[in-house]
Amino acid sequence: xxxxxxxxxxxxxxxxxxxxxxxxxxxxxxxxxxxxxxxxxxxxxxxxxxxxxxxxxxxxxxxxxxxxxxxxxxxxxxxxxxxxxxxxxxxxxxxxxxxxxxxxxxxxx
Amino acid sequence: xxxxxxxxxxxxxxxxxxxxxxxxxxxxxxxxxxxxxxxxxxxxxxxxxxxxxxxxxxxxxxxxxxxxxxxxxxxxxxxxxxxxxxxxxxxxxxxxxxxxxxxxxxxxxxxxxxxxxxxxxxxxxxxxxxxxxxxxxxxxxxxxxxxxxxxxxxxxxxxxxxxxxxxxxxxxxxxxxxxxxxxxxxxxxxxxxxxxxxxxxxxxxxxxxxxxxxxxxxx
Numbered sequence: 001x002x003x004x005x006x007x008x009x010x011x012x013x014x015x016x017x018x019x020x021x022x023x024x025x026x027x028x029x030x031x032x033x034x035x036x037x038x039x040x041x042x043x044x045x046x047x048x049x050x051x052x053x054x055x056x057x058x059x060x061x062x063x064x065x066x067x068x069x070x071x072x073x074x075x076x077x078x079x080x081x082x083x084x085x086x087x088x089x090x091x092x093x094x095x096x097x098x099x100x101x102x103x104x105x106x107x108x109x
Numbered sequence: 110x111x112x113x114x115x116x117x118x119x120x121x122x123x124x125x126x127x128x129x130x131x132x133x134x135x136x137x138x139x140x141x142x143x144x145x146x147x148x149x150x151x152x153x154x155x156x157x158x159x160x161x162x163x164x165x166x167x168x169x170x171x172x173x174x175x176x177x178x179x180x181x182x183x184x185x186x187x188x189x190x191x192x193x194x195x196x197x198x199x200x201x202x203x204x205x206x207x208x209x210x211x212x213x214x215x216x217x218x219x220x221x222x223x224x225x226x227x228x229x230x231x232x233x234x235x236x237x238x239x240x241x242x243x244x245x246x247x248x249x250x251x252x253x254x255x256x257x258x259x260x261x262x263x264x265x266x267x268x269x270x271x272x273x274x275x276x277x278x279x280x281x282x283x284x285x286x287x288x289x290x291x292x293x294x295x296x297x298x299x300x301x302x303x304x305x306x307x308x309x310x311x312x313x314x315x316x317x318x319x320x321x322x323x324x325x326x327x328x
Contacts, residue, residue, distance in 0.1 A: 030199025085164035086224020
């Protein structure tokens with residue numbers, strides 16, 4: 001492997017890790033109680049691509065960590081939340097890990 | 110220990126066996142099961158269990174025991190029920206719901222020792238944020254021998270905003286009226302409600318010093 005191939009491989013690996021580490025963060029309306037959170041968490045954990053779910057009532061936040069190399073399309077997320085009885089206002093893929101989000105929100109796993 | 114304290118202790122022990130919205134709802138969430146038990150100051154005692162295939166409706170059944178405060182009349186009503194959520198409003202920091210339900214079943218009339226067909230319709234309007242909530246519920250139970258309506262108003266306030274994994278605490282004022290010779294006037298109660306994740310309990314006393322308590326678990 002020459003130097004150019006090594007750099008390319010390193011960049012691809014870095015890019016791939018970046019994709020894997022992406023977290024989906026959703027802003028959800030109607031999120032006011034523990035039972036709401038419980039229903040949403042249960043729904044999202046049924047998705048085969050889901051690795052972890054975090055619900056925060058104060059920030060109206062639902063965050064999903066997907067399994068390495070996997071993603072959940074926006075329309076699937078919107079339908080899942082709609083079917084659970086809630087309205088998604090925004091979806092963003094961020095570089096924050098679940099641990100970072102939990103630390104910033106100061107919530108447990 | 111008197112009977113009311115015994116019941117409160119039993120309710121607390123049951124809660125301890127389990128590991129929570131501010132409002133009791135007949136549909137908690139899609140593909141969720143709700144089990145509720147309520148002791149209403151000696152006049153009504155009810156247990157219910159529902160399964161919700163979707164967040165729009167749930168199916169299940171229950172048993173309602175009514176003991177008149179004004180005479181010796183009793184009713185034991187066992188029913189199958191459908192709950193429906195025709196409208197939900199998801200606001201930025203609040204949620205409101207309109208529920209309706211209907212049931213059919215069998216009622217045992219204590220004073221005549223008869224068993225009769227009975228039916229029921231009811232509804233609930235509620236609104237909640239993480240700090241305040243209000244709900245108005247009406248429940249009409251009918252048979253050829255009786256007609257009872259139970260109207261319940263609840264207003265709640267939370268001293269702090271709970272998070273999903275933290276214990277939620279609510280202070281609740283409840284007003285309830287019965288029709289059909291069960292009770293006279295409006296029964297007022299002050300309640301404390303605690304819930305965390307899937308379980309909640311509320312307990313308090315009416316202005317007559319009687320126990321009012323409820324236990325609910327969602328899973």
